[in-house]
Amino acid sequence: MRYHLKYHLVHVAEKCSRWCRMSAFIVFMLAAFDAAAQSVSATTKEKEYQIGDWVPVDFFVSAARNVKVAFPAWKDSLTASVEVANYTSIDTVKNGNQSEYHQLVNMIVFDTGQVYIPAVPFLVSSGSTTDTLWTEPIKVHVAGVKIDTTKDIKPIKEPLKIPYTFREILPYLLGGLLLIAAIAAIIWWWKRRKNKQQSPPDEKYLLPPHVWAIKELDKLKQDKLWQTGDVKSYYSRLTDIARTYIELRYKIPAMEQTTEELMQALHKGIIKQSLKKDLNDMLVLSDFVKFAKAMPGMSENEQSFEVTRDFIEKTKQIETEPGKNGEKKK
């Protein structure tokens, strides 16, 4: 009986052990099946790179078609020494029941020596379950710049000049055009305003002095001022014509000078003394009329007019066509 119980216990233990081995095999098989259904990998073409070079890392994910795969959101850097330069969009290929995802991420390493590109997580979701798959870290060797100490040290290279694109230039171009348009508008407005303010140029500056003066004398004669008793206005206009003519003809500020000063300015070299004396007499008489209520006779009024006309006629500057040598005759 004791032998039978022992035999029975050994038999049960063997059965249990077999059952456990079978269960472990089934679990292992299931796990192997899952692993074959969803996989991630990260690979580089080379294992050696130079500092500053792009390190292209190909991230590959294979998963069942009904499984959703979420790639990581790439930031500027993965670790302190590994930076993300750029990355492509995710390329998806359907292969039977499987979907294969590819993304190429260019990284830059600015450290030399052995550098690890860290494990990167990918989320896979099937129904209500979500799992995280990690890639294996990749070890790459980053070499520094080889310096040939036998050669001279070269100067630092200038930054690369990247040509501007039209899109970059466009805002400046539009701003410049707007500024030019604004300046042009201001100038146009200012000129228009100035033109409005400016009275038409005085005839005396357009005509030769003697032509203008004779024209004014004719107008004065037509107005018959002294004949109607307005002797003061007559002499005021007469002296104004004479003074303006002198100012234009001899460039003497006659309008701002007294009779005495004007006579001093018209010195010997400028006009004949006889002309000067007649002009002086006329101006002195005019001063009497203008400032001392003098009332000259008819003959004096006419004589003053003739003296002025005579002075203009005898001192006028006649400009002819340019001569052979191009000079103007006076």
Added chain:
Amino acid sequence: MESIDIKALNEKIQQDSAFLDLLNLEIGKSIVGQKYMLERLMIALLSQGHILLEGVPGLAKTLAIKSLSDAIDTRFSRIQFTPDLLPADILGTMIYNQAKGNFEVKKGPVFSNFILADEINRAPAKVQSALLQAMQERHVTLGDTTYKLEEPFLVMATMNPIEQEGTYNLPEAQVDRFMLKVKITYPEFEEERQIMRQNVAGGASGIRPVVSPQTILQARDTVRQVYMDEKIEKYILDIIFATREPERYKIDNLKHLLSYGGSPRASISLAFASKAYAFIKRRGYVIPEDVRAVAHDVLRHRVGITYEAEAENITQEHIIDTILNKVEVP
């Protein structure tokens, strides 16, 4: 409008101004040269003004006014302005009479016809203002009584331009009370030779009174009657306004050089001085030459210049010259 007979006025002026020859002859006995200063003294005397003289010591300033006073038979006082001078030293004061047991008036040197206020800028402001008030109001109050100052009353103040230490500059408002500010310069070579000879030989003979104060008062009335045409009035106002608003007369370059222009008192003084000048020239009417002849002396102390002008070494003389050369003569 008031009718003026210029011919009759001219004749009256010929008569009333006859004393000028006598006066000049008499003063000429003691003063050689300095005709400009004497002429300005007469202008101030005839137009009830006062005169501020600027010149180095030894130019016969004191002698000129003393001689004028002697020749007109009037009283003369000389007040030497010093830092410790008091208003009572000029105006006078009330003094207690012990014998009579009352206060008696002790009149100061201001109670004279001709006063030389020597180096007026050496006394403090309260003393200056005491004299300037008497000059303006022509009366002085001592105690409870107001005393009218005797006419003709003329103050000639002097300022030494080279010693400025310890002086009290006259404020603009007080300088404006002087009708004329005259700058006097050294005599000509020949004049100085005569001055030297005259003094070495024992000095000039004494001045006799040749004109009565009544003659001066009568001449003052005649000066007021000198005809001033409205064209001359406009010319005077144009000059004064050009000191205030140079841009109005197209003298824009003066705008930043002028800190202030002539006051209405300047217009009055210029009109009066022009009339007096015309009278001295034996004319019954004012001509632009008269205005120009006195313009510098009337405006010199009434035109303020800016720091910019001082930095550019531009003086009041330059500004007045520019204005006279730019304002149209009638």
